[in-house]
Each structure stands twice: as structure tokens, then as C-alpha cells.
Amino acid sequence: MANTVLRGRAIKVGDNISTDLIIPGRFAHLRSNLPELAKHVLEDTLPTFTSELSEGDFLVAGENFGLGSSREHAAIVIKMSGVGAILAKSVAHIFFRNAINHGLPVLLCDTDRISGGNELEIDLTDFSIINLTSGVRLSCNEISPLMSAILEEGGLIPYIRKHRDFEL
Amino acid sequence: MGKTLAEKILSDKSHGDAKAGDIVVADVDLVFVQDITGPLAIKQFKEIGFGSIAKPQRAIIFLDHAAPSPHRQLSNDHRFLRTFAKESGCFLYEVGSGVCHQLVAENVANPGDMIVGSDSHTVTAGALGAFATGMGSSDAAVALALGKTWLRVPESLLIILDGAFPKGVDAKDLILYLIGQIGAQGATHKALEFSGQALACLSMSQRLTIANMAVDAGAQVGLFPSDDVTSEFLVSQSRGDSYKPLHADTDAEYQQAIHLNLARIEPMVSLPHSVDNAVPVSEAKGVEIQQVFMGTCTNGRLEDLAIAAGILQGRKRHPDTRLLIAPASRQVLAQAIEKGYISSLVESGGVILPPGCAACLGLHQGVLGDGEACLSTANRNFKGRMGNPEAMIYLASPATAAASAIAGEITDPREAM
Numbered sequence: 338m339a340n341t342v343l344r345g346r347a348i349k350v351g352d353n354i355s356t357d358l359i360i361p362g363r364f365a366h367l368r369s370n371l372p373e374l375a376k377h378v379l380e381d382t383l384p385t386f387t388s389e390l391s392e393g394d395f396l397v398a399g400e401n402f403g404l405g406s407s408r409e410h411a412a413i414v415i416k417m418s419g420v421g422a423i424l425a426k427s428v429a430h431i432f433f434r435n436a437i438n439h440g441l442p443v444l445l446c447d448t449d450r451i452s453g454g455n456e457l458e459i460d461l462t463d464f465s466i467i468n469l470t471s472g473v474r475l476s477c478n479e480i481s482p483l484m485s486a487i488l489e490e491g492g493l494i495p496y497i498r499k500h501r502d503f504e505l
Numbered sequence: 506m507g508k509t510l511a512e513k514i515l516s517d518k519s520h521g522d523a524k525a526g527d528i529v530v531a532d533v534d535l536v537f538v539q540d541i542t543g544p545l546a547i548k549q550f551k552e553i554g555f556g557s558i559a560k561p562q563r564a565i566i567f568l569d570h571a572a573p574s575p576h577r578q579l580s581n582d583h584r585f586l587r588t589f590a591k592e593s594g595c596f597l598y599e600v601g602s603g604v605c606h607q608l609v610a611e612n613v614a615n616p617g618d619m620i621v622g623s624d625s626h627t628v629t630a631g632a633l634g635a636f637a638t639g640m641g642s643s644d645a646a647v648a649l650a651l652g653k654t655w656l657r658v659p660e661s662l663l664i665i666l667d668g669a670f671p672k673g674v675d676a677k678d679l680i681l682y683l684i685g686q687i688g689a690q691g692a693t694h695k696a697l698e699f700s701g702q703a704l705a706c707l708s709m710s711q712r713l714t715i716a717n718m719a720v721d722a723g724a725q726v727g728l729f730p731s732d733d734v735t736s737e738f739l740v741s742q743s744r745g746d747s748y749k750p751l752h753a754d755t756d757a758e759y760q761q762a763i764h765l766n767l768a769r770i771e772p773m774v775s776l777p778h779s780v781d782n783a784v785p786v787s788e789a790k791g792v793e794i795q796q797v798f799m800g801t802c803t804n805g806r807l808e809d810l811a812i813a814a815g816i817l818q819g820r821k822r823h824p825d826t827r828l829l830i831a832p833a834s835r836q837v838l839a840q841a842i843e844k845g846y847i848s849s850l851v852e853s854g855g856v857i858l859p860p861g862c863a864a865c866l867g868l869h870q871g872v873l874g875d876g877e878a879c880l881s882t883a884n885r886n887f888k889g890r891m892g893n894p895e896a897m898i899y900l901a902s903p904a905t906a907a908a909s910a911i912a913g914e915i916t917d918p919r920e921a922m
């Protein structure tokens with residue numbers, strides 16, 4: 338991974354942001370046109386998301402982020418829109434894998450301690466977060482070594498291209 | 506220490522001693538994708554550069570989500586998938602065959618199998634004792650290339666079912682009730698394992714409904730042991746010799762045990778916009794409904810249509826309530842025609858849609874208008890799910906859906922039976 342220390346602003350969303358809210362089924366015809374699809378990310382819940390976001394900002398959510406369908410496009414459009422990492426109290430199982438599989442870091446922490454607009458610094462070597470605005474340091478759940486390795490290679494496809502198999 | 510069903514299957518598939526919390530690489534018996542996740546999976550597969558699928562005879566493409574296609578772009582996605590199926594030698598189920606999970610249950614899944622599907626409701630096949638789990642397109646692509654996947658062996662929640670359903674209460678009410686109790690993330694990353702004396706009277710159709718929604722409690726898989734019901738189902742699908750005994754060890758360790766008495770469950774309704782917002786039907790009674798949608802991988806089977814036809818026979822849908830019915834597969838449709846259910850449903854004012862996902866995901870065939878409410882037998886009522894974030898979706902059983910179609914408002918099915 339090129340950059341292990343990430344810096345950006347927090348953009349907050351609530352609990353239970355489903356894949357239907359991230360990228361609704363009604364846009365399924367755009368799934369083979371990802372740049373076009375990415376224009377609609379989160380529009381039903383946070384219409385200002387794409388205009389508000391600067392490259393490298395963090396999407397900071399509550400509980401059960403990404404619940405619902407297995408559509409990997411949900412993780413892809415978040416990454417394409419410029420999000421540097423997802424922070425949440427908890428993340429749905431399939432979405433978690435999908436994000437890591439696209440090299441998009443997911444950190445589980447107490448996001449109540451982050452407000453919208455806070456400046457954050459994330460160190461991916463030890464998965465620590467400093468809220469530069471409030472000075473609060475947050476600890477996160479670690480991910481498995483295999484997931485870390487996938488993240489380090491920038492995602493699952495580059496990982497398999499390089500290793501030709503899973504290495505435990 | 507004994508093993509849970511999840512630990513047993515994953516030990517077998519990883520050729521080792523898999524315990525909850527371990528990371529394993531497991532052999533995959535079936536990889537499938539559908540028309541919405543498939544194009545990306547195939548592109549990712551090509552990107553890996555392995556050239557050919559590890560086990561083409563164990564790979565399937567389903568055209569079910571946008572079937573028939575409502576959009577030029579989706580038609581082109583279908584063309585792309587058909588071409589890939591021809592080139593790679595994997596099987597393709599054409600438009601009109603049915604929903605992927607129903608077809609997997611009817612034709613492919615066996616006890617002890619490891620199944621990776623690029624669709625979250627892949628968990629449906631857990632009813633047959635398969636470790637069936639939904640993954641994204643990249644994981645499916647890698648499973649196609651390697652014939653393997655990686656997993657963290659889940660901790661299991663044991664759901665012990667006792668008693669029998671009262672009249673008007675069914676598997677859908679049970680799973681909505683359970684998700685209402687444990688929450689939409691109550692089983693995140695975990696396995697649900699069903700057991701108890703009531704299993705013997707749960708049909709395969711009911712088990713498929715229950716396993717289907719394991720993911721809507723966050724679970725990685727929802728597993729049933731194999732028994733006479735499993736064996737009879739496999740025989741009825743001409744796969745009797747695929748039967749394998751599969752039971753958890755009596756000293757297996759579970760993270761939690763939850764007892765449910767079927768006799769105490771009432772007809773349930775999940776209110777918008779979350780599946781775990783489940784209440785007894787009395788609390789939702791009287792909500793006006795502009796559309797009833799009956800079908801999907803949750804409740805589009807023959808038994809479901811039989812219940813609906815039984816209630817609707819000789820009656821009419823409410824004039825202000827559209828009634829859409831999508832049988833889960835061609836086999837279901839053919840049998841429902843033969844049994845006369847389809848004529849009852851049509852005579853009551855129902856519209857029969859082609860076997861497939863139909864209105865479930867908001868792409869076509871029943872998109873809701875602003876401010877409209879739909880009572881659906883599907884598994885998800887998230888905002889925007891049926892194509893319109895300004896619409897409301899209520900989830901319930903086929904019996905509740907049929908009774909509500911007649912009344913034009915959410916109705917207790919026990920009053921209509």
C-alpha cells in the first residue's frame with residue numbers, strides 16, 4: 338500500500354445504511370458504467386454527498402453499515418467517489434469483504450466520538466485513528482492477516498494475480 | 506469438543522479441523538452469479554488472467570433479476586453473460602427459469618456442500634444443509650478461478666424450535682419474529698443453526714423461507730441438519746442419491762441458544778424501512794395497501810401459492826390494490842398451473858409475472874409510485890428497495906398478503922381463513 342497514513346474530513350451518515358441506499362436497484366442498468374453509477378452514490382439518504390466530498394474524506398457511519406445485498410458496486414462507487422476509508426460502529430459481513438476486496442479500508446470504532454467535519458488521521462499500520470479536531474484517539478478492531486494482505490495489495494484481484502492462491 | 510454444522514462442513518471442505526474463529530480455505534462445490542452481479546464477476550475473473558474456470562460444471566449463471574430485461578444496458582449485460590457461458594462451458598439458466606436460489610435448491614444444493622453465490626440470499630440453500638453464503642463479485646470471480654474460497658469459520662447461534670404453528674401462522678412469521686428479536690445485525694458474521702423437535706414438521710419449502718432470511722439477521726449462513734424431510738425433497742427432485750446425513754455433535758459449542766415455541770408466534774409484519782421492525786399483524790392492521798407482491802426467493806414456492814390461492818379463491822382483490830404474483834421458478838409455475846392455483850389467482854384479479862425476481866429489487870415489473878404502500882412476501886423493505894425511496898414496503902407471509910389483497914389494507918389472515 339502506497340500510503341499508510343490517511344488524512345481527511347469526516348462525512349457522517351446514520352445507522353443501517355443499506356446497499357439499497359448506497360446504490361439503489363433502480364440504477365442497476367448503470368452497473369456496467371461505473372463512473373455514471375458513482376454519480377448516484379448515497380443520493381437517497383445524503384443528496385449532498387458527492388458535492389460535499391473532497392478526495393480522501395472518510396465516510397463515518399453508525400451501526401450495520403452496508404447491510405443488504407451483495408452488490409459489490411456499493412463498495413466500488415464509494416471508493417470511486419474519493420472516500421479514503423469507511424469508519425463505522427459495525428459493518429455487514431458481505432459489505433466488509435467487498436470493501437477490502439477493492440482496497441477500501443474499513444475501521445470499526447466508536448464513531449459517536451467523531452462529528453461531521455472533524456479532521457481525522459488514520460494510521461493503517463496499527464489501525465489507529467486520531468481525531469485531530471477534538472484530540473481524541475480511537476482504537477479499532479483489527480482485521481485478519483489475510484484481509485490485511487488483500488488490503489495491502491490493493492484488493493483481492495491484484496492479490497490473487499500476484500499470489501495465484503490464498504496464502505494463510 | 507464436538508462440532509457445529511458450520512464447523513463440520515468447513516472442516517470437511519478445508520481438509521482440516523475447523524473451529525469457530527479459524528481462517529480456512531475451503532473447496533467450493535458450486536459458484537454462481539446472477540445478471541446484476543455477474544457482469545462484474547466475469548470482468549474480475551478475466552482480470553485475474555487464469556483463462557479457464559476451475560470447475561466449469563460447477564459454475565452457473567442465472568438471468569433472473571432483470572428478466573426479461575427492461576433496459577438496453579441490461580440486455581447487453583445478458584448478452585455478455587450468455588457469451589461467457591458458451592466460451593467457458595458453465596451452465597446458464599435463461600430468462601424465465603426462475604430465481605437463482607430457488608433453482609439452486611431445486612436442482613443443485615446438497616447436504617454438506619460449500620456454495621458461493623454472488624447474491625446475499627445464497628444462504629437459502631442452508632435449508633438443505635449446504636454451507637451456502639453470499640459474496641461479492643470479486644470473491645465469486647476468485648472462486649471461479651481457483652475452485653476455492655476463504656472464510657472465517659463463524660460462531661453459531663443455535664435456534665431451538667419447539668411446538669407447532671397455529672392456523673394462519675407460517676415460516677415467514679417465524680423468521681420475521683426471530684429477526685425482530687435479535688435485530689438485523691443480531692447474527693452478523695455468524696451462523697444460525699436450526700434444531701429442535703419442530704424441525705420434523707417443517708417442510709423443505711418452510712425451511713427455505715427461514716434459511717433465506719438468515720442474512721437479514723446479518724448471518725453468514727443459516728443451516729438445517731439433514732433428515733427425512735431433506736431426503737424426501739431430494740428424492741422428489743430426482744436427486745435422492747445426493748442425500749448425506751448431517752448433524753451437529755451433541756457437545757458442539759454455541760455462542761448462544763435461543764428457544765422459540767412456534768405455538769406462540771402470531772402473523773408478523775415488518776414495517777418500513779427495516780426488516781427487524783417486526784410487529785404482530787394487529788399493530789399494522791388497517792394500513793392501506795396499493796400493491797401486494799407475492800413471490801421471490803423467500804415466498805414464491807408452490808406451498809406459498811397454495812396458501813394464497815386458498816384464501817383468494819372465489820374472492821376478488823380490492824379494486825384499489827394491485828396483486829402481482831411471481832412464481833419462484835418454472836417448476837413452481839408449472840405445478841401451480843396443474844393444481845389450479847394460477848386460475849384462482851388470475852380470477853381473483855392477480856397478474857402473473859414471469860418466474861424470477863420481478864418487483865423485488867425495484868428494477869421493473871411493479872415499481873411503486875410516490876407515497877404508495879406495498880405488502881410484499883419478499884425479504885427486504887429498505888427505503889428505495891422497490892424502485893422508489895418515496896414508497897413504503899411492508900413484509901409479511903403469503904397468507905397475510907392474500908388476505909390484505911382482498912381487504913385493500915393490512916389484515917390478519919386468521920380472519921380470512
Ligand code: SF4
Nearest residue numbers: 604801802862865866
Ligand atoms: S427474489 Fe429478491 S431477494 Fe431473492 S434473489 Fe431476487 S432480488 Fe434478491
